[in-house]
Amino acid sequence: MNLHKLIKASPLSPDFSEKEFEIDLPSKCPLCDTAYGEIPLKNYYISNYSEEFLYSLFFCPHCHQCFIVKYSVFSVSCNFPDNGVIDSIYPKSLHTTDFPEQIKQLSPQFVKIYHQAELAETAGLTEICGIGYRKALEFLIKDYAIHKNPDAAEEIKNKPLVKCIEQYITADSITTLAKRSAWIGNDETHYVRKHETLDFTDMKSFIEAAQYFISMDLVVEKAASISPK
Numbered sequence: 001m002n003l004h005k006l007i008k009a010s011p012l013s014p015d016f017s018e019k020e021f022e023i024d025l026p027s028k029c030p031l032c033d034t035a036y037g038e039i040p041l042k043n044y045y046i047s048n049y050s051e052e053f054l055y056s057l058f059f060c061p062h063c064h065q066c067f068i069v070k071y072s073v074f075s076v077s078c079n080f081p082d083n084g085v086i087d088s089i090y091p092k093s094l095h096t097t098d099f100p101e102q103i104k105q106l107s108p109q110f111v112k113i114y115h116q117a118e119l120a121e122t123a124g125l126t127e128i129c130g131i132g133y134r135k136a137l138e139f140l141i142k143d144y145a146i147h148k149n150p151d152a153a154e155e156i157k158n159k160p161l162v163k164c165i166e167q168y169i170t171a172d173s174i175t176t177l178a179k180r181s182a183w184i185g186n187d188e189t190h191y192v193r194k195h196e197t198l199d200f201t202d203m204k205s206f207i208e209a210a211q212y213f214i215s216m217d218l219v220v221e222k223a224a225s226i227s228p229k
């Protein structure tokens with residue numbers, strides 16, 4: 001839940017006067033990802049025609065860096081201060097998912113591509129991030145399949161992704177999910193396909209499931225290799 005605070009802002013246009021706003025506070029710092037509840041240091045607003053925006057400068061006591069929040073302003077009633085709703089935060093968060101050590105070792109390429117897709121998503125590049133997540137998934141599954149079957153490496157590299165999932169991921173729930181997903185089924189071309197505009201959050205959920213399965217299998221494999229027979 002967002003915290004609301006009453007703040008005073010200076011005008012950026014010379015004809016306007018100082019004004020109060022009720023704003024949502026950002027819940028975490030975009031630079032260090034730490035929970036955050038500070039009030040802004042400085043606030044400026046600008047009105048042009050029908051729109052009004054508020055810019056607030058925040059200081060994070062955890063990482064000692066500043067960031068700016070742009071607010072869209074809505075008037076509630078003439079008896080109350082206008083409301084500021086978070087529109088965007090600068091700089092954008094560069095936080096990326098931290099994967100378990102066994103996944104990082106199995107497929108550094110998966111981790112690299114996944115992180116790039118996440119950054120594309122943060123930047124609002126939703127068409128590109130879908131393709132990125134799809135590519136990351138392919139590396140994860142194929143690197144895992146090759147790890148389990150090193151002799152079949154060449155064959156695995158050329159096999160459609162959905163076939164690799166069917167053959168090498170032995171959790172029924174995951175293979176069923178994969179077969180139902182149009183975005184996994186089509187490997188034939190890199191030309192823009194309809195399903196790539198599908199909600200990529202489905203793909204992220206699938207990657208999460210596959211990643212848990214693979215992680216667990218690798219942990220079991222490692223434990224089995226070091227325990228005495």
Ligand SMILES: [Zn+2]
Binds near residue numbers: 029033064
């Ligand atoms: Zn910070």
